[in-house]
Amino acid sequence: MKTSVGVFFGGRSVEHEISVISALQAIHAFNRDKYDITPVYISKQGVWYTGDKLLETENYRDMAALVRSLTPVFLKPHYGDHNLYREKRGLFGGDRVVKKLDVIVPVLHGTNGEDGIFQGMIEMTGIPYAGCNPLSSANGMDKIAMKMIMRESGIPTVDYVWFTDKEWGMKREELVERVEKRLGYPVIVKPGNLGSSVGISRAVDRESLLAAVATAQRYSSRLLVEKMVERLKEINCSVLGNCDDHLTSVCEEPMRSGEILSYEDKYLGGGKSRGGSKGMQSTRRRIPAELGDEVTRTIQRYASETFRVLSCEGVARIDFMIDEADGAIYVNEINAIPGSLSFYLWEATGVKFGELMDRLVAQALRRSREAGMKTVSYDQNIFNIKGGAKGGKFGGAKGGVK
16 A cells, blocks of 8 residues: 655745755655655645646746646644645535545745744644654754754854844844954855845945845844855755764765855756756755865764754755865754755765655654654543642632642
8 A cells, every 4th residue: 555645845935946846856756656645735825735737847837827727725733634635615515535644745945844834733733744843943944043052062153143133123233343343244144044045145344234134134034144254165964864863965065156155056057047947956066075084074973963953854954164264164054854855965875866755754654653652641631630720710729820
């Protein structure tokens, strides 16, 4: 009997299109003799759809026509209900099961997907799902929280200053002076919770810092300013497994066309491609990266430790910066649902894309079994205990809950 897998993608995110590409790559990698795949597309408006036309990239050129051909669907937030339902149509329409899902594979990049929001909702249903749980997803997605955890864990990151957009509005001069005194120029300004190099700018003086913050706050209420590594080499390494048992991939060096790796570098091969994007597969890169054995081992060790301290699961990609001026290595960020699921790194390591998907499904099912052995509630009803509950107005008790 085939395992029924729902692959969720799209979403209310600036990385929407990249999510679609990554998901279709993953869907086509599944062994159809073992898996029954149901694609679930989440529109930019947050509506869920399924349908066979989702499986071809060309159909996304005309979104209005595509959506008209699809079936609106939803999940019920009832624990133990693993059914994907067709949306009711008409006054007398009832809930109709489209598919019972054994496993969900989220391929949702960025906000409202990679940040733990989607995972938290799926936890309510009890459906096993691949990848990080809500906490590790949220900590990995928020660049500021991640840096705090890295620093506490002794994992090197570049120095930074962070603030909210409201703080920026109320005490801009004070924050500018803090950046200049602590970091100096040049700096990199980022939204606190986006990936794919969206909203990231370089600032070399006060004027460009103000412009860079204005760009970043269009995307996030939490803003990050980092000391810029000027003689920069960027290196990526993927990790697969769970926080207690995992593998690290070979390293790659993505090639950038400017001072920072841009959205175009990652997804359009360094420029505006007429042929469309192939996700992270489009990035020009060296695999394996041209590093010495000692540097490679250090990066893989930091990647492993980052994955561990954030309690990650599934497949993630950790991005590094090497300062070629002094050889210092810094963790830049973690991608809890990396573009193209980093399959190209795993194929270079000896794990084929289809096997990668096998492992993600197996991990999801194993985690669900292990979670089922933990205590989450008590069978005893305290309201039936003689004397009543102590608190509120129950049983004549006085005072608050103890």
